[in-house]
Amino acid sequence: DVKVTQSSRYLVKRTGEKVFLECVQDMDHENMFWYRQDPGLGLRLIYFSYDVKMKEKGDIPEGYSVSREKKERFSLILESASTNQTSMYLCASSLGAAKSSYNEQFFGPGTRLTVL
Amino acid sequence: GEDVEQSLFLSVREGDSSVINCTYTDSSSTYLYWYKQEPGAGLQLLTYIFSNMDMKQDQRLTVLLNKKDKHLSLRIADTQTGDSAIYFCAEHNQGGKLIFGQGTELSVKP
Numbered sequence: 280d281v282k283v284t285q286s287s288r289y290l291v292k293r294t295g296e297k298v299f300l301e302c303v304q305d306m307d308h309e310n311m312f313w314y315r316q317d318p319g320l321g322l323r324l325i326y327f328s329y330d331v332k333m334k335e336k337g338d339i340p341e342g343y344s345v346s347r348e349k350k351e352r353f354s355l356i357l358e359s360a361s362t363n364q365t366s367m368y369l370c371a372s373s374l375g376a377a378k379s380s381y382n383e384q385f386f387g388p389g390t391r392l393t394v395l
Numbered sequence: 396g397e398d399v400e401q402s403l404f405l406s407v408r409e410g411d412s413s414v415i416n417c418t419y420t421d422s423s424s425t426y427l428y429w430y431k432q433e434p435g436a437g438l439q440l441l442t443y444i445f446s447n448m449d450m451k452q453d454q455r456l457t458v459l460l461n462k463k464d465k466h467l468s469l470r471i472a473d474t475q476t477g478d479s480a481i482y483f484c485a486e487h488n489q490g491g492k493l494i495f496g497q498g499t500e501l502s503v504k505p
Contacts, residue, residue, distance in 0.1 A: 283437070314495075319403060321483065321497040322438075337492075369437055381426050381445070384493055386437035 282306070283387035285370055291393045298357040300390050302370030309375025311353035312384065313337075313345060316367040328353055329375060360394045367391050399486055401496035408504050413471040415499045417484035420465060424486040427460065428493070429469045432481040441482070442469070471501075479503045 286301035302311065310329055314322040314337075324337030326345040334345050342364060346354045353372075357364055368391075371384040399419045407413045419427070425446050430438040444451045444458045444467070451458045457470040467484055481498040488494055 312492075319497055321399075321401075322495040324492060327492065371438075381443065382487065383428075383440050383443070384438075386430075386439070388435075388437045 283370055283372055283385050285368075285387040285390050287390050288388060289391050289393075291395065292357075292360050293395055294361060296357075296360050296394075298360050298392065298394075300355040300357075300368055300370075300392070302353045302355070302372075302387055303351055304353075304372040304385070305351065306372060306374075306385065307350070308372035308385075309350070310373045310382075310384075311347065312371040312373075313343075313353065313355045314369045314371065315339070316369055316389070322369065325355065360392075362394050365392060365394045399484060399494050399496040401482075401484060401499045403497060404500050404502070406502045406504065407474050409474060409476060411474055413469075413474045413478070413501055413503075415469045415471075415482050415484075415501065417467040417469075417496050418465055419467065419484070419486045419494075419496075421486055421488050421494070422462070422465060424488060426487040427458075427467050428485045428487070429456075429458065430483040430485060430495075432483065432498070434480070438483060474501075474503050476503045476505060 283304045312327040313325045328347045344356045370387040373384045428443045429441045431441045432438045455472045459468045483498045485493040485495045
């Protein structure tokens with residue numbers, strides 16, 4: 280059974296704190312993604328990675344960074360958390376197929392982050 | 396730029412059919428997807444359609460694709476209370492990423 284796990288379901292942090300969100304997949308997928316989900320806005324891509332040590336900016340990378348030191352793990356870092364980063368964060372992974380082919384993304388359960 | 400649009404809410408009675416609509420802008424999309432998100436959970440793939448198809452049926456689910464109008468719909472027959480969730484359509488663009496709509500919250504009343 281395919282699995283994407285995220286380190287926390289709920290997290291509460293203070294403004295200015297450094298926050299780490301961890302994502303692990305056990306499917307040997309090449310691609311990994313971080314999204315944030317906000318009501319009425321759907322899912323917006325923050326960063327993604329097609330391979331170890333490789334990262335690309337998504338649509339809203341400002342205020343975030345990522346790290347992919349191992350194939351199975353993709354970390355999202357908030358260097359200095361702000362209240363407007365309060366959101367649901369979703370991690371996903373997919374096979375590294377040719378870019379035009381079917382490529383289902385498998386999602387983790389999400390981390391609901393509140394920044395006070 | 397690429398954009399995927401959905402209405403935000405849909406309310407139906409148990410046993411009725413639900414139709415969730417989606418429009419997209421990237422005519423080169425190869426695959427289009429429907430994901431379901433139950434309360435407190437991540438997204439799960441519900442079904443998908445390849446861009447050279449007009450229709451795909453899978454048990455209670457029917458997906459219709461109108462490429463000319465860039466319109467995608469998901470029909471759920473005999474809607475049950477367990478179908479209450481948020482439904483996202485997504486297109487697979489040339490860059491290999493998924494572009495998601497805002498999500499349609501389906502509420503099924505007994």
